[in-house]
Each structure stands twice: as C-alpha cells, then as structure tokens.
Amino acid sequence: MSDAPSVSVIMLKVLLALVPGIFAYAWIYGGGILVTIALATITALAAEAALLKIRQRPIKPHLLDLSSVVTAWLLALALPPLAPWWLIVVGTLFAIVIAKQLYGGLGYNPFNPAMVGYAVLLISFPLIMTKWPAPLVLAQTKLSFLDQLSFIFNQALPNNIQVDAITSATPLDYLKTHLKLNQSLSEISQAPIFGVYGAKGGEMVTGAYLLGGLYLMQQRIISWHLPTAFLGALSAIALVFYVADPEYFASPLFHLTSGASLLCAFFIITDPVSGPTTPRGKLYFAAGVGVLTYLIRVYGGYPDGVAFAVLIMNMCVPLIDAHTQPRVFGHEK
Amino acid sequence: MNAILNFFKPKRGVHPTEHKAESTQLPIAKLAMPQKLVLPLRQHIGNMPKVLVSVGEHVLKGQLLATPECTVSAAIHAPTSGTILSISDAIIPHPSGLPDKCITLIPDGKDQWTNLSLVDWRSAPKEALIASLCTSGIVGLGGATFPTHIKLRSSGKSSIQTLVINAAECEPYITCDDMLMREHADEIIQGIEIAQYLLGAEKSVIGIEDNKPIAKQAMQTAIAGKPISVVTVPTQYPSGDARQLIHLVSGIEIPHDKRATEMGVQVFNVATVRALYRYFTFGEPAINRVVTVTGNVAQPQNFEVLFGTPLPALIQAAGGAKPDTTHFIMGGPMMGFDLPSTEVPITKATNCIIAASPHLFAPPPPAMPCIRCARCAEACPIQLQPQELYWFAKSDAFEKARDYKLFDCIECGVCTYVCPSNIPLVQYFRYAKSEVIAADKAKEAADLARERNEFRLARIEREKQERAQKHAERALGTKAEAAKAASASGYVAKEANTAEAPSSSTSDEEAAKAAKQAAIAAAIERAKAAKAAAAATGLAPKNTTPANPAVEQEIAEIDARRKNVGLENSKEAPITADAEKQAKIAAAIARAKAAKAEAEAAKQAQNVELKE
Numbered sequence: 001m002s003d004a005p006s007v008s009v010i011m012l013k014v015l016l017a018l019v020p021g022i023f024a025y026a027w028i029y030g031g032g033i034l035v036t037i038a039l040a041t042i043t044a045l046a047a048e049a050a051l052l053k054i055r056q057r058p059i060k061p062h063l064l065d066l067s068s069v070v071t072a073w074l075l076a077l078a079l080p081p082l083a084p085w086w087l088i089v090v091g092t093l094f095a096i097v098i099a100k101q102l103y104g105g106l107g108y109n110p111f112n113p114a115m116v117g118y119a120v121l122l123i124s125f126p127l128i129m130t131k132w133p134a135p136l137v138l139a140q141t142k143l144s145f146l147d148q149l150s151f152i153f154n155q156a157l158p159n160n161i162q163v164d165a166i167t168s169a170t171p172l173d174y175l176k177t178h179l180k181l182n183q184s185l186s187e188i189s190q191a192p193i194f195g196v197y198g199a200k201g202g203e204m205v206t207g208a209y210l211l212g213g214l215y216l217m218q219q220r221i222i223s224w225h226l227p228t229a230f231l232g233a234l235s236a237i238a239l240v241f242y243v244a245d246p247e248y249f250a251s252p253l254f255h256l257t258s259g260a261s262l263l264c265a266f267f268i269i270t271d272p273v274s275g276p277t278t279p280r281g282k283l284y285f286a287a288g289v290g291v292l293t294y295l296i297r298v299y300g301g302y303p304d305g306v307a308f309a310v311l312i313m314n315m316c317v318p319l320i321d322a323h324t325q326p327r328v329f330g331h332e333k
Numbered sequence: 334m335n336a337i338l339n340f341f342k343p344k345r346g347v348h349p350t351e352h353k354a355e356s357t358q359l360p361i362a363k364l365a366m367p368q369k370l371v372l373p374l375r376q377h378i379g380n381m382p383k384v385l386v387s388v389g390e391h392v393l394k395g396q397l398l399a400t401p402e403c404t405v406s407a408a409i410h411a412p413t414s415g416t417i418l419s420i421s422d423a424i425i426p427h428p429s430g431l432p433d434k435c436i437t438l439i440p441d442g443k444d445q446w447t448n449l450s451l452v453d454w455r456s457a458p459k460e461a462l463i464a465s466l467c468t469s470g471i472v473g474l475g476g477a478t479f480p481t482h483i484k485l486r487s488s489g490k491s492s493i494q495t496l497v498i499n500a501a502e503c504e505p506y507i508t509c510d511d512m513l514m515r516e517h518a519d520e521i522i523q524g525i526e527i528a529q530y531l532l533g534a535e536k537s538v539i540g541i542e543d544n545k546p547i548a549k550q551a552m553q554t555a556i557a558g559k560p561i562s563v564v565t566v567p568t569q570y571p572s573g574d575a576r577q578l579i580h581l582v583s584g585i586e587i588p589h590d591k592r593a594t595e596m597g598v599q600v601f602n603v604a605t606v607r608a609l610y611r612y613f614t615f616g617e618p619a620i621n622r623v624v625t626v627t628g629n630v631a632q633p634q635n636f637e638v639l640f641g642t643p644l645p646a647l648i649q650a651a652g653g654a655k656p657d658t659t660h661f662i663m664g665g666p667m668m669g670f671d672l673p674s675t676e677v678p679i680t681k682a683t684n685c686i687i688a689a690s691p692h693l694f695a696p697p698p699p700a701m702p703c704i705r706c707a708r709c710a711e712a713c714p715i716q717l718q719p720q721e722l723y724w725f726a727k728s729d730a731f732e733k734a735r736d737y738k739l740f741d742c743i744e745c746g747v748c749t750y751v752c753p754s755n756i757p758l759v760q761y762f763r764y765a766k767s768e769v770i771a772a773d774k775a776k777e778a779a780d781l782a783r784e785r786n787e788f789r790l791a792r793i794e795r796e797k798q799e800r801a802q803k804h805a806e807r808a809l810g811t812k813a814e815a816a817k818a819a820s821a822s823g824y825v826a827k828e829a830n831t832a833e834a835p836s837s838s839t840s841d842e843e844a845a846k847a848a849k850q851a852a853i854a855a856a857i858e859r860a861k862a863a864k865a866a867a868a869a870t871g872l873a874p875k876n877t878t879p880a881n882p883a884v885e886q887e888i889a890e891i892d893a894r895r896k897n898v899g900l901e902n903s904k905e906a907p908i909t910a911d912a913e914k915q916a917k918i919a920a921a922i923a924r925a926k927a928a929k930a931e932a933e934a935a936k937q938a939q940n941v942e943l944k945e
Contacts, residue, residue: 003349004708004751007701058699065701107702107754223711277707277720321721328738329715330576330589 007106011066013221017212018073018267024208028135028201029081032148036088037076039152043092044072051101067106071095074114074267078260078307079121080132082167085153087128091117111314112274115307122302130303132170134193135201169193171202172259173303175250184247195257206262213266225282226275227265231256233290241298255294259304264289268306274314281317281324288313345714346569347747349505349667351544356508356625356633361516363637364650369418370438370641371678372398372409373425377472378479379405381434390417393447395618398436401467407480407681408470411447412620412639415440426644426663426680430673438641449616454527462531462613469612470619470681475499475510475573475602476664478682481609484599485531494597496534497582498525498606500541500548501566501573504665507685509623510603512635514541514548517607518555524606525561527613532599537561539603540582544568570667571745575600577714589741604684624679626651628687629658642679644672647686654688662687666694667746701754709748709758715741719748719758726765731772734765742766807924855924862920 005013025033048068052059075091095117103109122129133143143151143161150156169177171193178188188194195203216222234255241249255261260268269275269289276285289309296305327333374381382399386392392411399409415438422432452465466482473479498521502510514521529537541549543565552563564582566572576587579598587593593600604622611617620640624647627633631652638647644661648654654661661672663683671689679686687693709719717738725734739762748758 002697002750002752002755003347004753004755006698006755007704007753010704010706010753061699061701067704105702107704272704272706275705277705277710277718325718325737326710326716328589328717328741329580330587330741331738332588 007065007067010221011070013219014070014216014267015066015073017216017221018077020208020211021077021205021263022073024205025077025081028205029133030143030148031145032081032143032152033076035149035152036079036081036083037073039085039088040072040076040092041069043089044068044096047093047096048101051097052105055101055105057105062106065106068096068100071100071113071117074263075117077263078114078118080129082133082148082151083128084155087121087125091121094120107273109273110317112268112271112310114271115268115310115314118307119311122307126302130170130173131167132173133167170259170303171254172297176297176303179248185250186247203257206257209262209266213262216266216270222266222270223279223282225279226269226286229283229286230265230269230290231261233287234261234294237291237294241294249298255297259297260306261293264293264306264310268310269313274317276317276320276324278321278324278326280326281320284320284324285313285317288316345712345716346571347712347750348569349750351568352506352627353508353511353544356506356627356635357511359632359634361512361623361635361637362650364639364642364647366413366440366442366444367639367642367646368439369643370412370415370440370639371423371643372412372436372438372641373423373678373680374399374409374434374436375425376409376478376640376681377407378477379403379407382406382409384420384436386417386420386436388417388419391415391441392417392438393445395449395616395620396447397468397618401480405480405483407472407478408468408618409436410470410618410620411438412641413438413440414443414445424674424677426672426677426683428670428673435678449618451616452613454530454613459531466612468618469608471605471608471612472619472681473602474604474608474622474681474684476668476682476684481601481605484594484601485528492597493532493534493594493599494536495583495599496525496529496532496537497575497579497598497600498537498539498603499573499575499578499600500539500545500552500603501578502545503542503568503570503573504667504669504685505570506627506687507625507665508627509625509635509684511545511548512625513604513607513623514545515551518548518551520610521552521603521607522555522559522561523614524608524610525601526559527609528601528606529561534599538582539563540566540572540578542566542568542572571714571743571747574714574743574745576743589738619681622679622681622683624683625685626688627685628662628693629655629690630688631655638679638683640678640680644675644677644679644686647679648675648688655690657690657692658688659691660689662689662694667750668744697755697757700756703754703756706753708751708753712747712751714745714747715743717742719762722765723756723758723761726761729768731765731769735769739765739769858923859920862923 022033022037045063045068049059049063052062072092072095075095076088079088079091095113099111099113099116100106100109143157147158174191174193175185175188178191179185195201213222213227217224217227235252238250238252238255242251250258265286269286276282289306292309292312293305296302296308300308302308374384380402383402384399386396386398391414392398393414394411396411397408398411398417401408418437418439420434420436423435423437424430425433425435427433450465452462454462463482463486466485469482471481473481473484500510500514502508525537525539528534537560539552539561541552541563549563549565556563566578566581571577572581575593579593579600580586583598585596585598587596587598608619608622612619621637622640623635624638625633625635626647630648631654634651636647636650648661661675662669662685663672664670664685666687669685669687672686703720703723705720707718707720710717713719715738721737722734722739722742725731725737725739731739742759742762744759744763746759749756749760752758
C-alpha cells in the first residue's frame, strides 16, 4: 500500500514550479536563459549517465528521477544570463560529478550540488560571474535571440556592438562599489538599474519565484519552515541594520527582492538531501542561511552571499539534526 | 481558517483509501458447517494449552479440548460436536508458514452443545468470575490475542479508572467490528458493563472513527442512558493503536516505559467484550468470531465463522476469489501479512481476509535512495525520525537506532506508506530490532561466561595460595616437632586449629562441618602418630602434668639409680634414635593423610559455593 508521489513526481513538480520564474527571466534578460538551461540539462544528464555507468548503478531509474535536471536548472538560473557555454558546462560537471555522484549519488551529497557548482565558478572566474547583462528594458542595444546564442557559444557580438553596451553591474554589486565611494543610499538608488525595491525587472523574477514556491508549499513538496525562517531572518537582520543607518544599509525589501533571495528561499535551501529533516532544525538552518547571506552581502567580498551561506549551513546539518530531535510520543521532553 | 491552521499542523498518520463500503453491503452471514475444523493450539499470546482429548474421541460443541497451561495461556474448545481425527502438526496462519500442533475435528453435523456451566456475574465473587474466565478461551479479538482473563485480573493490582473500548477499526478494508456494532450493539454494551464491573472502572469510553456513522448511531441507541460515552475520532490510521486511541479519547499520553493499566486505563476491542457477554450470559466459550472477507472476491461480506474453519470454505462463501487473485492477506493491508498457503484455518486472530490482486495491490517499484524528505517523520504517529532510523539500520549502527527510540516503533507501516522512494522502512526496523535483541542476548551470555571464568580463575588462585600457606605451616610445624618431638599433644592442638581455619572462611555450614570433621580426623591421626612416637621412644611425654612432687622425686630417684647401675648406657642411644626416626615417619604419613582429607573438604565447600 502506498499513495506517495515518487521521487520523479516530486522533482517534476519542482521543475514545474520553476517555469514562471524562467519565463520572467527570459522576459527581462532575453531568451538566452533558455539556451543556458538546455545546455546545463544536457550536460547534467550526460554526466549523470556516465558516472552511473562507471559506478555500475542502474542508469534509467536515476536519470528519470530528474534530480540532476533540477540541479542543472537551479545552476543555470544562478549564472549570468549570457555566460559562455564552457562556463555552464564546467559548473554543471562539477555539480553533478564531484558534488553529487562522487559522494554516492542521489541522497548522499552533503552539499547542495548546484551551489557547489556556482561557488566553484564564482571563485575561479569572478570576472565573468559578476558581469550581468543589463535588463532588456535598460539596454541601449537589444540583442536578438540569435545574437545571444552566438554570444554564448562564440563570445561574438554583432560588429557594431561593444560588450560594455550590453552589460551592467547588478544592484547588489553596484551598491557595494558605490557605498565604498562614500555615496549615500538615496544617491545610489537613483541609478537606473534600481526599481521600486530592488533591481529593475529583477522584482518581477522574484515575484515569479514566489508564485512557484507557494505552489510547492500547497503541494506539500516543501514545508513552510524553510522559506519562512530564511525570509524572516534575512528581513529581520536587514531591518535592524536599516533602522540603525538607512543611508548606509539597504532596506529589508531591497534584500528580499535582490539577488537570489527568493530562489534560495523556495528552491535552494529546500533541497531535502543536503538540508536538515526536523521541523526545528529547518528553522535554525534557514535562519542561519538568511543571516549569513546578509552578512556576506554587506561585509563579504562577493556581491551575493546565498551560495556560501548555503554551503556553510550544509556543514552544520548533522549537528542541527542531532540537537533538534522532536519529542517522541510517550517520552519526556 | 481551519485549512490554514491545518497547513501548519503536521499531519500524523495517513488516510489510505478505505475500501470499507464493499464488505458492508450485506449483513453478517453465518457460514455453513465446514467438512473439518483445524484448531491450532496456539491461537493466542502465551503458552500452548494442554490437550485433554485423544484421537477418535467424540466431543460436544463447547467442550474443553485443551486447558490453559500456566497463567498466560488460553483454552481451546470444540466449535461443534464431532470426532477428533488427529492431533498433529499442520500449517497455521503465520508469516513463517511453519506447521504447529493442531487438533483436527470432523463435525458430526448435529452441532450438539455440551452442558454449559453458567456463572452469574452479578452475584458471584470477582475472583470466581475471573477464575472461570481462564477456561473461557476468550482472547483479545482485535488481533493481539492476549488472554482476556489476565487483562481483567490486573484490577487487583492497580486500579483502573477508565475502560476504553477500541472500535476505531482504522485499517482499510476491515469491517468486522463495524458490522458487529451495527448488528449487536446491545450485546457489546452489556459486555462493556461486565468488563467495567470486573475491572472496577469508573467510566467507559468507546472510540469510533468518524467513518462509521451507522455503527456509532447503533451504539448510542444501545447505551440508552448507561454511563458509557462514545467519542468520535478522525479517520486517520493508526488511530486504533491502543496508545494512540487512549490519547485520542482521553488525552492521556501513556509514557513509553509504562503499561496503560499503570495509568489506570484498560483497552478492550468491541468483539472481545461481546465474547465476554456471550460467556457470562449463555456460558458460551470462544468458538467463533466475525471475519471480513473482501478484496478480490465476487461478493465481499462479513461472516460468523467457527474457529478452525479452513480458508477455502470462507472464500467460497464470499463467491470465490476472482481469477487474477495472487494471494491472500490476513489482517489489514497495513499491518497484515501474506498467508503462506490457502490451506490454513481461521483462528482467533483472524479479523479479515483480503484476496489480493496486482490491480488492488500493485507490487512496489524498486526502492530508490532516501532523499531525506522527512515525509515519514511527519506522518509517524510516534513522532520518530524514520529517515534517521533507516540510515542507522542500514549501516548496522544499532546502538544509534536504539538511542533514536527504535523500540518505540509500533510497526504501523505509515512511514513505508508515505515514502516517495518506496523504501520498506518497517522491514528495516524489524531487522534492526531483532539484531539489537540478539546482540543483547549474546552480550548477556558473554557476560555470564566471563563472570564464570573470572570466578574460576579466582578460585584457582585462592587454592594455590591456600596450598602454599599450608606448606609453609607444615614446614614450620615439622621444625617445631623436631625441636620437641615428645611434646606432640600440644602440637596436635595447634594443628587442629590451623586445619579448621580454611573451613571457617567458607560460609556454607555443610562445608564447614565437613572441613571440621576432616580436621578432627586429621587431629586424631596426628594424636595416634604422636602416641606411637612416644611409645617407640619409651619416654613419657615431658609436658604431661606430673602426678605430684613426691612421685616426681621418686621418678628422679629411680632414674638416678638406673644410671648408677649402668642400665641407661650409651649403647641404648642409637636404638632410641632409630625408634624416634620411625615414629617421625609414621607421623608424617598421618599428616599427609590428614592434609588430603582437608583438601577434599575444601573442594567440597568450593563446589557448594559455586552452585550458589
């Protein structure tokens, strides 16, 4: 007797929940993201199949569990939209081969594979990883889908376009650099890349992720603990700093709508394998990621802190689980 | 608002498709008399009862065939009149498929009752009632089959305030309790009154799942103002687990290390209290029960079945199994088991028979790795962490599993039911439990063996020391003797004391006595030897009390005279020395004998100690 959704169904629903976010992403930054996702997916499936064969594990059920596809999509969504093809391939290979399969495959990886792939790329190729194209609404020159395709694979632009013309700093990056130049927040937020709360256009992607996340909660694929604690902790710490000095520290809403906050809340920290399992443990874990994300954003060397925060908290999972065991029926607290 | 609250509240347990409507369309039917009845002697938890009848004997309906052996045991009665065909091993409905001792009865078709002895429960003393229950054959009919007289007897030790009647019937497919309540609510209520009286309980609470409105209505009608209440519990498996149900109806959470009775609660199944009613009203012992036959059969229905009825007769009555039937399940789909053969009898534990087909019970897909989604932990009614227990069981970290409360697992199967990876979690937990139990037993045996060995080594060491001590004393004693060979009697007294010493160290009286006797024997031997030595030398013992100074003087004078006449000359000396030597040898032999006797006595004492 069983009525449980299979692992494949769970993963499929996660992919489904990502679709609104992907559409919003493509709307804001262009169709190039679809190429990135396709490339990451193919690489992930091929790497997974090859490693399963080497490890003499059944290939078909593990390819069909779709967990590698989820990893590929999450990594693709975290990369700059016009990343070169080899960057996507290297990141995906690292995520699947090293962070997942070499640790024993599905269910055995202590670290979030997508975040391992992202962190490796960020450390190895910081320049490319922080060079984001400007949202289409702001770009002086708009690239056609074919131009984007050609840029991803050849790094070639049409003759009359310069790379600088299509790229810009992300709001988190911009904020960081300009705060160092002793500019106040009210001055900085006048820059065209800022929307109402966060990045212009980025707010829309954030909203789409929220939509997908609510769908996952309604489907009981993810529990409310993780997103609530993460967003709560991030808002709380941002609020404390913001209240202390609103001219230097960005508002909680800016932090919620910038960078990978919402993707992290609903899709990254909700990876069950590398996360805690107890309800209380989930609260601690997610709150930890929220606080670390903020601290890395504000005081760290990188504009966004999600990947490092997740990896650090992944290390704490066994400890968190061991110390947050719920009371068993018929036992004292 | 409720929907929002429910969203945040963890959903303990599961609610599988009920499949209860199929078998509740028709009333309970009485099964036709089968060709033969096979009665396993072990239909309950506890000892096998003692057979009272022999092969070829004609028995009457309700006659006692086997009487309970020791307290935890239950009687077996003839379900109908007929002849005993055999008393031998046959396959019993057990997952192992192993045969066990059964009485086979061929009905004579007359269905003739024996003389039933009836005790009036309202007037007879409780002790007499419970004593009479011992031979009623009534056991818990909810499936646990624990002898009922023991559960009622506990009233003497601890006071029971609440009697909980388990009418939850939370497993899918099973409807025997539901139908029993619909059709015999009055008998159940009277049974509850009897049980409540015997337990001395203040109140009775009936717990019914909310998917049985007709049964609930029937029960409420039958209660008719009696101090019995009905509590509806949500249809959520496993609400019928005794501890879960107690919590649901009374809010009492039974501590893991205590029995419900210690908290003043006793639980009976509806079918069991009905059996109590039949016994105390008509004198009917346990000879039948209601069984649900459902699943892949032509006409699912509940039947009143005599114990020992072969399964095929029951399946036949339900219109037969459909062609694609693969096997039969005894009990519910969650906690029941696949019957090893169709040639098994219906027993006191059989509440439901489900014909299984690939359509109804699809074989589970191959298990995938655990993704730690914790659905099992959310659903576990005991709030265990099955995903951790699974990890520990798989890596043979049984001690860790015990720390994570492995033994609180009730094996309800909820975790397996919700697992997206189709991991047979309960099987892992059963394995881990059996491994822990086996390891505990092995450890106990090893501890005992080690203790024995340590004791043995200590004994050998002690004996060695005692021997060494004796040798030392002996050496000392020989010197002393040589110094004053004539003063042997004093030596004897001293030696007797030392000989007694080891025996006084043993606590056992008998051993001490034996040692004492040996010491006395040794002393006597030594005294004899000394005497012989003294006689050989021809000298009077020097330390014997002289008669008086006058006699002493006389002796001295005689001695002087003898010396003067030259009687006591130097020639005599070698002869005397020779005799002295011989006496010494005799004494040594006597001592050796005594030492041997002592050693034997000590050994005897040791053995007595070991036995203790």
